[in-house]
Amino acid sequence: MSSRRITRNTAGELRNLAEKRIERLLKLAGEVFRQYPERADRYVELAWKIKTRYNVRLPSHLKRKFCRKCLSFWVPGFSCRVRLHSGRVNITCLRCGRVVRLPYRPRALSGKKRKAVNRSQLS
Numbered sequence: 001m002s003s004r005r006i007t008r009n010t011a012g013e014l015r016n017l018a019e020k021r022i023e024r025l026l027k028l029a030g031e032v033f034r035q036y037p038e039r040a041d042r043y044v045e046l047a048w049k050i051k052t053r054y055n056v057r058l059p060s061h062l063k064r065k066f067c068r069k070c071l072s073f074w075v076p077g078f079s080c081r082v083r084l085h086s087g088r089v090n091i092t093c094l095r096c097g098r099v100v101r102l103p104y105r106p107r108a109l110s111g112k113k114r115k116a117v118n119r120s121q122l123s
Protein backbone atom coordinates (compact mmCIF):
# COMPACT_ATOMS: atom_id res chain seq x y z
CA MET A 1 0.00 0.00 0.00
CA SER A 2 1.34 3.38 -0.91
CA SER A 3 2.29 5.52 2.04
CA ARG A 4 1.15 8.67 0.26
CA ARG A 5 -2.43 7.54 0.08
CA ILE A 6 -4.65 9.63 2.32
CA THR A 7 -6.83 7.35 4.37
CA ARG A 8 -9.97 8.53 6.07
CA ASN A 9 -8.09 8.71 9.34
CA THR A 10 -5.23 10.88 8.12
CA ALA A 11 -7.71 13.12 6.34
CA GLY A 12 -9.38 13.69 9.68
CA GLU A 13 -6.05 14.43 11.30
CA LEU A 14 -5.16 16.91 8.57
CA ARG A 15 -8.50 18.59 9.02
CA ASN A 16 -7.87 18.88 12.75
CA LEU A 17 -4.50 20.45 12.09
CA ALA A 18 -6.02 22.78 9.50
CA GLU A 19 -8.64 23.89 12.00
CA LYS A 20 -5.94 24.66 14.55
CA ARG A 21 -4.04 26.69 11.98
CA ILE A 22 -7.14 28.63 11.00
CA GLU A 23 -7.88 29.39 14.63
CA ARG A 24 -4.32 30.54 15.19
CA LEU A 25 -4.35 32.78 12.12
CA LEU A 26 -7.63 34.41 13.13
CA LYS A 27 -6.32 34.94 16.65
CA LEU A 28 -3.21 36.60 15.23
CA ALA A 29 -5.37 38.72 12.95
CA GLY A 30 -7.20 39.99 16.00
CA GLU A 31 -3.92 40.84 17.68
CA VAL A 32 -2.49 42.85 14.78
CA PHE A 33 -5.72 44.48 13.59
CA ARG A 34 -5.28 47.74 15.50
CA GLN A 35 -1.80 48.40 14.14
CA TYR A 36 -1.92 46.69 10.75
CA PRO A 37 -5.46 46.15 9.42
CA GLU A 38 -4.13 45.02 6.03
CA ARG A 39 -2.06 42.33 7.71
CA ALA A 40 -5.14 41.08 9.54
CA ASP A 41 -6.92 40.77 6.19
CA ARG A 42 -3.95 38.85 4.82
CA TYR A 43 -4.17 36.40 7.72
CA VAL A 44 -7.85 35.91 6.92
CA GLU A 45 -6.91 35.22 3.31
CA LEU A 46 -4.43 32.55 4.41
CA ALA A 47 -6.94 31.04 6.82
CA TRP A 48 -9.51 30.91 4.00
CA LYS A 49 -7.03 29.15 1.72
CA ILE A 50 -6.42 26.50 4.39
CA LYS A 51 -10.16 26.15 4.93
CA THR A 52 -10.89 25.53 1.25
CA ARG A 53 -7.88 23.26 0.80
CA TYR A 54 -8.80 20.92 3.66
CA ASN A 55 -12.55 21.25 3.44
CA VAL A 56 -12.95 22.41 7.03
CA ARG A 57 -16.29 23.47 8.42
CA LEU A 58 -15.87 26.54 10.57
CA PRO A 59 -17.47 26.54 14.01
CA SER A 60 -19.84 29.45 14.58
CA HIS A 61 -17.42 31.41 16.76
CA LEU A 62 -15.03 31.56 13.79
CA LYS A 63 -17.77 32.33 11.27
CA ARG A 64 -18.33 35.71 12.82
CA LYS A 65 -14.68 36.73 12.63
CA PHE A 66 -14.38 37.60 8.96
CA CYS A 67 -16.28 38.26 5.74
CA ARG A 68 -16.54 35.30 3.36
CA LYS A 69 -17.10 37.62 0.43
CA CYS A 70 -14.30 40.18 0.67
CA LEU A 71 -12.19 38.32 3.28
CA SER A 72 -11.85 41.30 5.58
CA PHE A 73 -11.31 40.70 9.25
CA TRP A 74 -14.30 41.74 11.34
CA VAL A 75 -13.96 43.85 14.42
CA PRO A 76 -17.32 45.14 15.65
CA GLY A 77 -17.41 48.93 15.44
CA PHE A 78 -14.51 49.07 12.98
CA SER A 79 -15.05 46.73 10.07
CA CYS A 80 -18.50 45.33 10.80
CA ARG A 81 -21.78 46.22 12.44
CA VAL A 82 -23.44 43.76 14.83
CA ARG A 83 -27.13 43.88 15.57
CA LEU A 84 -29.54 41.47 17.24
CA HIS A 85 -32.76 40.90 15.35
CA SER A 86 -35.50 38.31 15.94
CA GLY A 87 -33.28 35.63 17.46
CA ARG A 88 -30.39 36.21 15.12
CA VAL A 89 -27.09 38.03 15.18
CA ASN A 90 -26.90 40.18 12.07
CA ILE A 91 -23.37 41.08 11.09
CA THR A 92 -22.94 43.63 8.31
CA CYS A 93 -19.57 43.92 6.60
CA LEU A 94 -18.68 47.60 6.37
CA ARG A 95 -16.44 47.03 3.37
CA CYS A 96 -18.67 45.11 0.97
CA GLY A 97 -22.04 45.29 2.73
CA ARG A 98 -22.56 41.57 3.05
CA VAL A 99 -24.94 40.58 5.84
CA VAL A 100 -24.52 37.34 7.78
CA ARG A 101 -27.34 36.14 9.97
CA LEU A 102 -26.43 33.64 12.65
CA PRO A 103 -29.05 32.27 15.02
CA TYR A 104 -28.51 32.48 18.74
CA ARG A 105 -30.49 30.91 21.53
CA PRO A 106 -32.45 33.57 23.35
CA ARG A 107 -32.34 33.40 27.14
CA ALA A 108 -34.89 30.90 28.46
CA LEU A 109 -38.01 32.81 29.36
CA SER A 110 -40.03 32.00 32.45
CA GLY A 111 -43.46 30.41 31.85
CA LYS A 112 -45.35 33.64 32.39
CA LYS A 113 -43.22 35.67 30.03
CA ARG A 114 -43.30 32.97 27.36
CA LYS A 115 -47.10 33.04 27.39
CA ALA A 116 -47.04 36.81 27.02
CA VAL A 117 -44.68 36.50 24.06
CA ASN A 118 -46.90 33.89 22.40
CA ARG A 119 -49.95 36.09 22.87
CA SER A 120 -48.23 39.10 21.36
CA GLN A 121 -47.18 37.00 18.36
CA LEU A 122 -50.79 35.87 17.78
CA SER A 123 -52.29 39.34 17.76
Ligand SMILES: [Zn+2]
Nearest residue numbers: 067070093096
Ligand atom coordinates in the same frame (compact mmCIF):
# COMPACT_ATOMS: atom_id res chain seq x y z
ZN1 LIG B 1 -17.15 41.97 3.15
